Amino acid sequence: MFDGREIAQFPEASARALGDENLQAALRLLGEGFQARRTDAVERFSEFEDARDAAVDAKRRTLRQLHHHLEAFEARCQEQGGVVHWAETPADARQIVLELLTSRGVRVLSKGKTMVAEEIGLNGFLEEHGIEVVETDLGEYIIQLAEEVPSHIIAPAIHKTMPQVVELFRQHHDKLKAAPFPRRTPADLVAEARTVLRRRYLEADAGLTGANFLVADTGSSVIVTNEGNGDLTQTLPRLHIVLATIEKVVPTLADGAAILRVLARSATGQDMSAYTTISTGPRRSTDIDGPSEYHVVLLDNGRSSLLGTPAEEVLRCIRCGACMNHCPVYGAVGGHAYGWVYPGPIGAALTPALLGVEAARHLPNASSLCGRCEEVCPMRIPLPKIFRYWRAKEHEARLNTVRARLALALWGWLAAHPRLYRLGTGAAMWILSRLAGRSRRYRNLILANGWTRSRDFPAPAGRTFLNSWNRRP
């Protein structure tokens, strides 16, 4: 479970991640996997930029009147026989879910993929209270066997290699324990998990899913999946619980359509995910399947306080994962190093808002501000701008190191004295250029050994930019 304490270990955890061969092998697949597929999908769809604008507009309009849309959602949902629960904190949300389950004698809960359940630490809490939780998304199932947390918001087991999955199945599936596991292709592993999990759906007394969005106008929850596990989870058991945060609501299904046009393309590079399912209330009196109860738990957990701050734009996030798929830092260290539920750029922007700048101060610094995340974000969230906002907060609260504060103060003073600045930088460039020798690289550099520990520092050409600019013909 995530408790937030791991974030403080980001520097050590990322250094360990760089040396983890299995992790590095798994992360190397990001380029030909997620990145290439997204690029193809965007190139196939000439209206992508317009679709992006429409999706951004839909969420902006929604967030400006979030309270109205939430009230409308609640009213429509209840009209259709659903029940809406409000939770301010993770503890409230856990308690609501637990009471729903225990009051109905639920022993086994099947679960579709939901990051909000990770955010509130639901699995561990329910297990402490004697409820068995069965993750049904293949990636979630793999990490549940491994007793780990997700390292990616849409591909939770992305850090695992195939041999590691083979080994996990061998340890946990009775029928494979005795015999050697002869099958080694991904297809065989998928088939193995399918066989084991299908029985579990039917054993579960309740199914819990997240929501990609909620629709105010119809009182519905919508999930987008590829495996079909979410649909079995919300169709077969007699109780369906939806766990969603308050910013997930959109006014109408048409607004949902605007989001759907960019979601799968940005996430997996599909034009549309295999299943987009709108659930509204429990089964109708004439239906012959579906749950007889439908409950939606609306969680705030700090989101309402973000509105009106420079970080409010993170509330547009549709959890596609494109920012982490394209982030050089995520690509190097993976998701676990970040130490909390949401890794990568969106995690670096969102976590300080949810857990506080002090607890999460490393994350907004885990970026070179290269801007790739903002470039691929379908919701045009200005992630680097938000990192800078949190960095400024960190500095104001004097949470950064003395060395960093001194360096910033020195640089700030120099920058405010242009003549000295030019003299100083000019001299430094001249000296560094002269001392570089024939290789034109430094293997070791005083005051920059953080850089030279892992790579060479290229020698400057000898002049500053300003110097060259002034001498231009």
Place this chain on the structure above:
Amino acid sequence: MSAARERILGRLRDRLGEGSQESPCPPATSSVRAGDVDVFCRRLEAAGATVERIPEDSVPQAVAQYLAQRNLAARVRVSPALAKLGWDAEPLLETAFGIAELDDAAAVVPAVLGVAETGSLVHVSAGDNPTTNHFLPDHAIAVVAEEAVCADLETAFSAASGSAMPRTVCLITGPSRTGDIEQRIELGAHGPRSLHVLVTKK
């Protein structure tokens, strides 16, 4: 209602003010025209489904042939909504109506709409159209009428929601899949391993 509800809505009201109530829907950004059945079929195939265009009275034959071609037993679960398609015409095909069960290998299911923009089938739950049948069996054979193919997501959503939302509206775009093992796409994660679509013509 609950105190949590009042506090959450109170915080939002403090930050957002009362705000104006309504705002317009965004315009649809799809350029696909209504009834573009060719586009619909192409996009379904691109999503990993197989598509066959047949006369509306030959569904049982097409189902029997498909099962034979794939070396599957001549036995299907048929959603009750499709019970009247003349299954007697195929005496060697064993049919069972009602909700699908764990050992059903194949199911024939209706789609009330097709969406040309995305190549999606639209399932709408009803007394004679259980959702289970679309997800539990290994092989799904879906039946959709040519004239039910609409242009885009917005049209499909407004048609599917009608006067009241049903419990489940599902857009199905290809067979079940996963990329959870080393980012390689594999079909048949939990839902159907294959999706065969019969597009019927009057």
